Amino acid sequence: MNHAWNVTRMHLRYNSIWLYMPLIVLFSSFFINLIIAVLSDVPIYTGGVASVYLFMLITGLLTLRNTFSFAIGFSFRRKDYFFGTFLMVAFVSFSTTVLLALLSYVENNLTNAWGNELYFFHLPYLNDGNVVIQACVIFSLMFHLYYLGFSISSVHRRFGRYGMMILLIVSLVAGSLISAIITYFHWWQIIFTKVIAYSAFQLSWGIGLLTIFFILVSYFMLRRATS
Amino acid sequence: MGQILEINGLTKAYKDVTSIYQMSFTLKENKIYGLLGRNGAGKTTLMHMITAQLFPTCGDVKVFGEEPYENTRVLQQICFIKESQAYPEYFQISDVFATAKSIYPNWNDGLANQLTQDFQLPLNRRIKELSRGMLSSVGIVVGLASRAPLTIFDEPYLGLDAVARGIFYDRLIEDYAEYPRTVILSTHLIDEVSQLLEHVLIIERGELLFYEDAESLRSRIYSVSGSSEVVETYMKGKEVIHVEKIGSLVTVTLLGKKEENNKKQAESLGLEYVPISLQKFVVDLTTKSREKVVKGQ
Amino acid sequence: MAQLPEDGRPIFVQIAEKIEDDILEGRLMEESQVPSTNQFASFYRINPATAAKGVNQLVDQGILYKKRGIGMFVTEGAQEIVKQKRRELFYEQYVVTMIQEAKKLGITIEQLTEMIQERG
Known part of the structure; x- marks a missing residue:
């Protein structure tokens, strides 16, 4: 397992991408919004924080392309690559979560929306509840999006372009079928009200289950993937 | 001496081609092997299976007595340097070395530094900004400084000039002499390495055609030339690899038996006897094999 | 770095010959250490295994000897052994082939002797 840590260290050599880039994007978005907030009188609710989640998705999609062949070529086990990457993702998600939860607290409790009615880090619904609950939501969302990307690209690694086509077609067909059934039985209304009734925190558990599924998929894909 | 690699009935089949077919052989500890053959003969596929980067269709590979797949004990003793090695986009040369150091237990910083100087590698430059030759040098540094008990070089010197290749050979011999290990060299530049090889494996169309002591093979390969009737008489009962005709002059490449004195026999018939290089032999041999296939179709 | 010719003879034989040449021409003195x-x-x-084979051949013939832990040395009287060996080879390699070639070209033994005397 010692080599899993070496894989994490390998990822860390990418620190500009893993650590600084999302923060640069996040804070430039924040400061632009802050300037607008200072200049205008209306309250601003912005989804600038989404850039962090988007970053996780994209990084998840690109990690394998960047480092898998290299790691396998340099005698790392697939298992070590997987766990080393997991550690890296956990580390990035955790530290970002701490930062975001802290900023949400500062925004909501200390600065009264930065004194200019800018709602950037503390959004309704997503940031309901205390700081710990918010942290859980943020963390599970980040993890989820990373492994969504990672599992898709691991299918690509394992089965190539052909496999991706099949995956795409199957998910399209399945998606259309399900929505057709829901439409047929007029369930949309029911589902919508049910989901809304749950808090973001409660939903994060469901997302967590899905994340575990993605993680398992990518693990088994990578175990048989070739460089 | 111990066996470090054991391959048994190894086959790799794809949908429309079989790139390795029923291959079996063993390699011994601390020798330098030449893996020779043309592009597409299956060399790279074979090496990928030895290092568990590709999965065999059937048959098995044992390195140091164990399956290499997901086996840290085995994998960290194998260093496989290939021409097509991908590197992370933003890695600097120093990142590559640091990663190699983290996995190969015998990694030697002193040697890595010396080689970095020999090849004049800028440690802080990003991999994607390197020339083809520099990229090859990076692979060579990793391959030598890792001092892995099984070190595999697959066409390690694309883009390197003769001087740089010379440095590679010199450092390889020096370090190998001091820290013996098993080396597999796969290359097109057979003439340059033939004197380094202790054993030769020649692969063509996924099959192992020859596996022999390099010295013994070198002593058996030769060509004779003369007028066609005389050459034809001489050829009878001998293993002919290749025939070339220019006007009435015929030159044939042959594979003699060890105990025969081919030279005397040929010269007594008035034929010109010329020992040939391993490179010429491999070219003639694989040309023959491909011609056979074309004719057979 | 020096390149050995690709002449069909085993490399270890060529290496042994190189060392013999050095002894014969005085570049390697008797009782001195060889590389x-x-x-x-x-x-x-x-x-390196091939080089060792060449060196060991000379050890077997009493031209070199091993000092344990120090290295390989030229035997006392090695030059004489090499000379003797080469004289025998000289006859085979040069005299016999020269006469064969001379016959092909219609050069008589007398003419040949004359040529040698002129040169010498």
Whole structure:
């Protein structure tokens, strides 16, 4: 397992991408919004924080392309690559979560929306509840999006372009079928009200289950993937 | 001496081609092997299976007595340097070395530094900004400084000039002499390495055609030339690899038996006897094999 | 670095010959140390095992000897052994072939002797 840590260290050599880039994007978005907030009188609710989640998705999609062949070529086990990457993702998600939860607290409790009615880090619904609950939501969302990307690209690694086509077609067909059934039985209304009734925190558990599924998929894909 | 690699009935089949077919052989500890053959003969596929980067269709590979797949004990003793090695986009040369150091237990910083100087590698430059030759040098540094008990070089010197290749050979011999290990060299530049090889494996169309002591093979390969009737008489009962005709002059490449004195026999018939290089032999041999296939179709 | 010719003879034989030449021409004195097999290997860019084989052949013939833990040395009287060996080879390699070639070209033995005397 010692080599899993070496894989994490390998990822860390990418620190500009893993650590600084999302923060640069996040804070430039924040400061632009802050300037607008200072200049205008209306309250601003912005989804600038989404850039962090988007970053996780994209990084998840690109990690394998960047480092898998290299790691396998340099005698790392697939298992070590997987766990080393997991550690890296956990580390990035955790530290970002701490930062975001802290900023949400500062925004909501200390600065009264930065004194200019800018709602950037503390959004309704997503940031309901205390700081710990918010942290859980943020963390599970980040993890989820990373492994969504990672599992898709691991299918690509394992089965190539052909496999991706099949995956795409199957998910399209399945998606259309399900929505057709829901439409047929007029369930949309029911589902919508049910989901809304749950808090973001409660939903994060469901997302967590899905994340575990993605993680398992990518693990088994990578175990048989070739460089 | 111990066996470090054991391959048994190894086959790799794809949908429309079989790139390795029923291959079996063993390699011994601390020798330098030449893996020779043309592009597409299956060399790279074979090496990928030895290092568990590709999965065999059937048959098995044992390195140091164990399956290499997901086996840290085995994998960290194998260093496989290939021409097509991908590197992370933003890695600097120093990142590559640091990663190699983290996995190969015998990694030697002193040697890595010396080689970095020999090849004049800028440690802080990003991999994607390197020339083809520099990229090859990076692979060579990793391959030598890792001092892995099984070190595999697959066409390690694309883009390197003769001087740089010379440095590679010199450092390889020096370090190998001091820290013996098993080396597999796969290359097109057979003439340059033939004197380094202790054993030769020649692969063509996924099959192992020859596996022999390099010295013994070198002593058996030769060509004779003369007028066609005389050459034809001489050829009878001998293993002919290749025939070339220019006007009435015929030159044939042959594979003699060890105990025969081919030279005397040929010269007594008035034929010109010329020992040939391993490179010429491999070219003639694989040309023959491909011609056979074309004719057979 | 020196390149050995590709002449069909085993590399270890060529290495042994190189060392013999050095002894014969006085570049390697009797009782002096010879380079290690690894040095030979690097110098001629050959496999160290092949270099060792060449050196061991000379040990077997009493031309070199091993001092344990120190290295390989030229035997006292090695030059004489090499000379003797080469004289026998000389007859086979040069005299016999020369006469064969001379016959092909219609050069008589007398003419040949004359040529040699002129040169010498």
